[in-house]
Amino acid sequence: MSTESEGGQGKEEKEKEQRGQQRQAGRAFLAITLSYEFISSTPQSVKPLCTIFYDPRSLRYKLSSWTPPPTDGLTSTTSEAANAPLIRILLPNGSSTVTTLATFASDLSQDIALWVSPEPEGSIFSASISSTSPPPLTAEEERVRRKIKRAKARDQQRGEKVQTVQSATGIPKVSVTLIPAKAGPTAKLGSRAPPQLDEGGNEIPQQQEQEKTFFQKYWWVFLVASLLVLGSGGGEK
Numbered sequence: 001m002s003t004e005s006e007g008g009q010g011k012e013e014k015e016k017e018q019r020g021q022q023r024q025a026g027r028a029f030l031a032i033t034l035s036y037e038f039i040s041s042t043p044q045s046v047k048p049l050c051t052i053f054y055d056p057r058s059l060r061y062k063l064s065s066w067t068p069p070p071t072d073g074l075t076s077t078t079s080e081a082a083n084a085p086l087i088r089i090l091l092p093n094g095s096s097t098v099t100t101l102a103t104f105a106s107d108l109s110q111d112i113a114l115w116v117s118p119e120p121e122g123s124i125f126s127a128s129i130s131s132t133s134p135p136p137l138t139a140e141e142e143r144v145r146r147k148i149k150r151a152k153a154r155d156q157q158r159g160e161k162v163q164t165v166q167s168a169t170g171i172p173k174v175s176v177t178l179i180p181a182k183a184g185p186t187a188k189l190g191s192r193a194p195p196q197l198d199e200g201g202n203e204i205p206q207q208q209e210q211e212k213t214f215f216q217k218y219w220w221v222f223l224v225a226s227l228l229v230l231g232s233g234g235g236e237k
Helices: 002-028 079-083 139-154 156-169 219-236
Strands: 030-038 047-054 061-066 086-090 096-100 109-116 124-132 174-180
Touching: 030 124, 047 109, 047 174, 061 174, 086 124, 096 124
Parallel strands: 109 174
Antiparallel strands: 030 047, 030 086, 047 061, 086 096, 109 124
16 A cells, blocks of 8 residues: 555656646747837837747747738739838837838748847847748649639639638748857957066066177078088188
8 A cells, every 4th residue: 555655646746747847848938029110201000010939948939920011912023022111120128120011022931030138038139030932832732822723713702712711721931030149259368477566566677688680690601601611622722
């Protein structure tokens, strides 16, 4: 009976420890909400862009919400992309970065870069959004694209219905990159020896070594020349 009791207590302690680890892991995830506003001469309203849960230690993340600004069919290949309006990406701490509406074009994939401050804070001190061309469509995505195209050709209303289903079940092509902060370069102090002080505490000036004369530098040249002269003279005799 005592063995079974000890085994049951050990199991309960193990389960309690696991629950504590799970709660601790849940607390490890922090949340950050990015917002955006159009840059204009008139005041613009600030709107939420995305909410991300992240772990500053393991750099894992979860994109909870993503509401990009409306692009009205803007693509990266249209002429309007070059003149797209500027957008300011805002962080809760007041810092911001600037991008354009073309970054959110429907034919591009967005990447959210978050710079994480050192522990224990683990807060986000900077963020930026860039875009890249997405990889080629998979076989399933290509099949859905062709299905939508055929549906639009037969019936515009049916095509809109198929498109709605695809958008509702599709996954936004948005990635998140967590960049940990690194220690910057540190200044290297000189290795100068401590100065010598006299009885009054004043530094004793160091005597500079006098520069060598020409003869002191090249005495060996004169020695070799003298030996050559003596050797050549003895041969003639």
